[in-house]
Amino acid sequence: MDPRSQVLLRNIELFKGNVVLAGLPADALLGELPEAQGWSWHAGEHTLLNQRFDQRCTFSTTLSSVDYSAGILFLPKSRELTEYLLQELAAKVASGVIFLVGEKRAGVERAAKQMAAFGRISKVDSARHCQLWRCQVTDKPVIPELNALSKPFTVEAAGHQLQIHTVPGVFSHGRLDLGTRLLLECLDDLPHGHYLDFGCGAGVVGSFLLKCYPQFELSMLDVDAFAIHSTELTLAANGLKATSVVGDGIHAAPKQLAGIISNPPFHQGVHTQYETTETMLREAALHLQPGGELRIVANSFLKYPPLIEQHLGSCTVLAERDGFKVYRAVRT
Template sequence: MDAPTLINVKTLHNTSQLLLRNLNRLKGERFLVVNYPPDNFVLALHQQWPAARMTAFNYDYAPHLYLQSVFGHANLPIDNIRFGAVYNAPAERYDVAILFLPKSRALIQMSLQMVAAALRPGAQVWLVGENNAGIRSSSTLLEQQMGAVRTVDAARHCLLLQAMAPDQPVAFVLDEWSTTYPIQIGQQTLTVASLPGVFSNGQLDEGTQLLLETLDEPPTGRILDFGCGAGVIGASMKQKWPANIVEMVDANALALEATRRTMVANHLPIDLIKPSNVFSDVQGAYTQIISNPPFHTGVKTDYRVVTDFLQKAAQHLAPGGSLRIVANSFLKYQPLIEAHVGNCRVVAENRSYRIYEGIHK
């Protein structure tokens, strides 16, 4: 094994920094780290306890890819760096779990139950999160799932909470967290399956609705539904025009699983559903890329993903292919599309949203 890599604390997220200064308290032989940010915290944990067995699980693809590359560079095994909608623990249970606070309440509850099912009775559970992401109110959720909660440390606008895994075994079944709801787009009816944390849980997003209502001409060929969420756009297109190949990508594993369930619920054939961080895993050229792209992730507004998406879209469009997106009216994407894709026009707009179409030169 290579010499331990020095961890630059300043490059760690606030939550990881808080954990780092409590590293010697996080003792165990088998660690489960869930929903970690894209930084070197898991590597620091490994360096602190090199003999411990460690599994790092994420719902999000970007931190997963990041950690794989960090471990790969340090010549460390990457088999236990997992990405998925659910982590099914092996029979031999973990004695420490570290959960980075997920974004939504339902996902916090689901993750706590999933973690509880992976732990031996009395195992340590650490929950870390930022104040403005709701860590204080999550203390109650932690207590409901595990038992008495202790606040261990507070710094960098974050809180570190600790509890113990329950004595009784906990079962975790993803199906119990899955919901379905009907949506109507013009004459078309679809059943949408969703899971905690997946975009627009429970109803059709108004922007997505406008985007789908403006699709009157059948597109032909290979279509990419980018940032598919629960699969609404791709499922709608496949149902209306089954001859097209509709590929669907998202960076979130719960979204991909919801998309798979939406396709099954509507008896639609699945051409391709796969993870991709922007275009990291997308190959070939499409006749159309269609999206309600993410313009914020987490608590703060963040345009990096959508900017990256618009800058690279042309590399994945066939000549004459189109990029069609919906955006809040206040987001000015037209110059970016003109610069990186080609001629751009506003196809439709209402009080809140605009539909842009860029044609690849």
């Protein structure tokens, strides 16, 4: 069981009623708290939890308005997302009791200070390298408006201009990533067809692709509800149309693609995670039509070319700058 869940279970007497567990890991915790509900924005964890606990977890960017007896936030990575989620809980949990649990190295003490903006805080427990904090809300905030928290920015490349919307928690919040910028410079001479922006984040890559090739069909896939929300804002702001796909990994992607374009993930929370991208590289051929292309950008130190060559075909470097490389391979 996740150490944060273990800390909650050490204090189980505090969580007897219909508490809401925001950002909970996909472990056995819901089984120990029979009246609790889960609230997840990670498609993979959401699916696992609902399979195991019969639809007791919702997938959303906002908290549904139920009279919860307490709200518990599992600390996310981003400070801005923490701020938004604490506000949601402080504004909507009827009892005014909210908890925060997180690893010390993930910055739980700093996040507890953010929570202090809503009322009196106290540390409940410290164990398993984690801390559990409680807040009695006395200064109820207004319900936050997610779209108003977007940090928009403009991208100019190849004579096109795009407005990008990034809500809290989404990759490269408020600024264009250097790797993504390099990938945008390497999208020439693509054959016509259906493309996938894998791990679309705020939708920069896919939206730029549609600007360059308005006749392309495009699917934009991400595991994170906040990323999909941002992508939809970005598409609307630029008058573009694509299919957004919520899913965990390449399995959720369509088949017979003309291309997969991606700045794929390699970080998750405070832990490094390569599995999603390695699986995508191993299985890309199953989703590409013959002659279909893979173009990805990655940190130069990541050893992706052997994997690409083993599962797809000869891998060439299209560009290299700022510690990133853009790779291209074609399904034979």
